[in-house]
Amino acid sequence: MGTTFFQRADYVAITPEVVLALFGLGILLIDFLIEEKRDKYLNAVTALIGLAMAFVQLLRFWRGTLLPMPYSGFGGTLVLDSFAIYFQSLIVVATAVVVLISAKYLEIEEAHFGEYYALLLFSAVGMMFMASGRDLIVLFIALELMALCEYVLTGFLRGDRRSNEAAMKFFLLGAFSSGLLLYGMSLLYGLSGSTNLAVIAERLADRPAGDPLSWMAMTTLLAGLFFKVAAVPFHQWTPDAYEGAPTSITAFISVAPKAASFAILLRILMAGLWPMREDWKLLTIGVAVATMTLGNLAAITQTNIKRFFGYSTISHVGYLLLGLIAAADGNPEGLTAIAIYLLVYTFMNLGAFAVIIMMRRQNLIGDEIDDLSGLMTRAPGLAILMLIFLLSLAGIPPTAGFIGKYFIFLSLIQTQHYVLAVVAVLYAVVALYYYFRIVVAMFMKNPLDSVPLATSTGLSVALGVTLTLTLVVGVYPQPFILFAREAVRPFFSF
Numbered sequence: 001m002g003t004t005f006f007q008r009a010d011y012v013a014i015t016p017e018v019v020l021a022l023f024g025l026g027i028l029l030i031d032f033l034i035e036e037k038r039d040k041y042l043n044a045v046t047a048l049i050g051l052a053m054a055f056v057q058l059l060r061f062w063r064g065t066l067l068p069m070p071y072s073g074f075g076g077t078l079v080l081d082s083f084a085i086y087f088q089s090l091i092v093v094a095t096a097v098v099v100l101i102s103a104k105y106l107e108i109e110e111a112h113f114g115e116y117y118a119l120l121l122f123s124a125v126g127m128m129f130m131a132s133g134r135d136l137i138v139l140f141i142a143l144e145l146m147a148l149c150e151y152v153l154t155g156f157l158r159g160d161r162r163s164n165e166a167a168m169k170f171f172l173l174g175a176f177s178s179g180l181l182l183y184g185m186s187l188l189y190g191l192s193g194s195t196n197l198a199v200i201a202e203r204l205a206d207r208p209a210g211d212p213l214s215w216m217a218m219t220t221l222l223a224g225l226f227f228k229v230a231a232v233p234f235h236q237w238t239p240d241a242y243e244g245a246p247t248s249i250t251a252f253i254s255v256a257p258k259a260a261s262f263a264i265l266l267r268i269l270m271a272g273l274w275p276m277r278e279d280w281k282l283l284t285i286g287v288a289v290a291t292m293t294l295g296n297l298a299a300i301t302q303t304n305i306k307r308f309f310g311y312s313t314i315s316h317v318g319y320l321l322l323g324l325i326a327a328a329d330g331n332p333e334g335l336t337a338i339a340i341y342l343l344v345y346t347f348m349n350l351g352a353f354a355v356i357i358m359m360r361r362q363n364l365i366g367d368e369i370d371d372l373s374g375l376m377t378r379a380p381g382l383a384i385l386m387l388i389f390l391l392s393l394a395g396i397p398p399t400a401g402f403i404g405k406y407f408i409f410l411s412l413i414q415t416q417h418y419v420l421a422v423v424a425v426l427y428a429v430v431a432l433y434y435y436f437r438i439v440v441a442m443f444m445k446n447p448l449d450s451v452p453l454a455t456s457t458g459l460s461v462a463l464g465v466t467l468t469l470t471l472v473v474g475v476y477p478q479p480f481i482l483f484a485r486e487a488v489r490p491f492f493s494f
Helices: 008-013 015-033 041-063 082-109 114-132 136-154 161-192 197-206 212-229 237-244 247-272 274-300 305-328 332-358 380-394 400-414 418-444 457-475 478-487
Strands: 071-073 078-080
Touching: 008 015, 008 071, 008 078, 015 041, 015 114, 041 082, 041 114, 078 082, 078 114, 082 114, 082 247, 082 332, 082 457, 082 478, 114 136, 114 247, 136 161, 136 247, 161 197, 161 212, 161 237, 197 247, 197 274, 212 247, 212 274, 237 247, 237 305, 247 274, 247 305, 247 332, 274 305, 274 418, 305 332, 305 400, 305 418, 332 380, 332 400, 332 457, 332 478, 380 400, 380 418, 380 457, 400 418, 400 457, 400 478
Parallel strands: none
Antiparallel strands: 071 078
């Protein structure tokens, strides 16, 4: 048996991840050297520099100036293709926006520690490998790296009982889901004799239709993955984790890990379990409808805005799964819909959370819907920004959210899933109702207090970036649509 020697190009392919890992370690050292609390913002600056360097490297990969595309490295366990680069870029940008909105929040909470930013970067490293991995072992290690960082960040406010409780629930349920995921992966290895997704697909194609062992492997694997994306019935952790986590971390786990989890879900289903597409399509239909139903109906009754967005996230996951159903029928627009939806969801959701963080001020947590009462009177500009983000989340044109939902509906119609398309449109109407509960509070109720809102340069920049992209993608979506189509091109040969 020969020895596999890694090529120099293999290490070039993972330079963005290496850069983020080194900057994460550097932040821990810098934080140790910084003594004054007023200088702790340097940790955030360092994190932003590392993320900027990683993003520039990803742009060079996209242009093909460093490596031929697609590039398969480390013995075929990792692939650098347009799909990986698209999701890695989205993860890096989302993490950068979270860093921008975190500095002021941590200052108010008196929890401005370097470990926070280091964990964000380490989590991003795991998520980036989730997008590029083509081997079950690589994917599982990457997923656990992301998850462990998430657990710690959720409980980062050690003096807050809600934060501690949320982290413990998240950890216990996450450990259970990881067990299911690993069990499914072990069954796939037993069936195929390999952890490589391409080999697994070949072996599954040779199995008889309705093979119970293959079905068991697929079901347990999907159960673990559905937990990561917060799909029903594996959604229980979401509202509790969203409510108890620091608000900046709630914003983080609502977007970046969601994009990474869908990346690994798509990679496994489209590259590894494609021969079983009829089986996982039927399972996904049931899960998608249940997810939209619970997410939308539960959001109506919420008074805590972070739990509200938790159920809102669950409903959006249901829409994303509809794109997967269309892709199972061989329609590339289903995957394009997922890619564009995750892009627009990232920015409109982070924008909404940036506004929520500005409501956090001394002696007022600011995470109840009523805390936004009278915002139009106190800060008209901020109220209008929140209105735009909410309209986008509801899918109202000309915002980016409309483009995301439009492509989901289009892919369903093209694959003749008319009933699912009608159900999705009806739930979009329900979503419009509960998002406007926040609008009513902001524009039609009186302010509860006159305490100044939390403001900072980082929050202003984050709001500017998220607002710009929410409007630009809605008004001029063509470049972003082409970007998303190019991202899913590696799967066009199915």
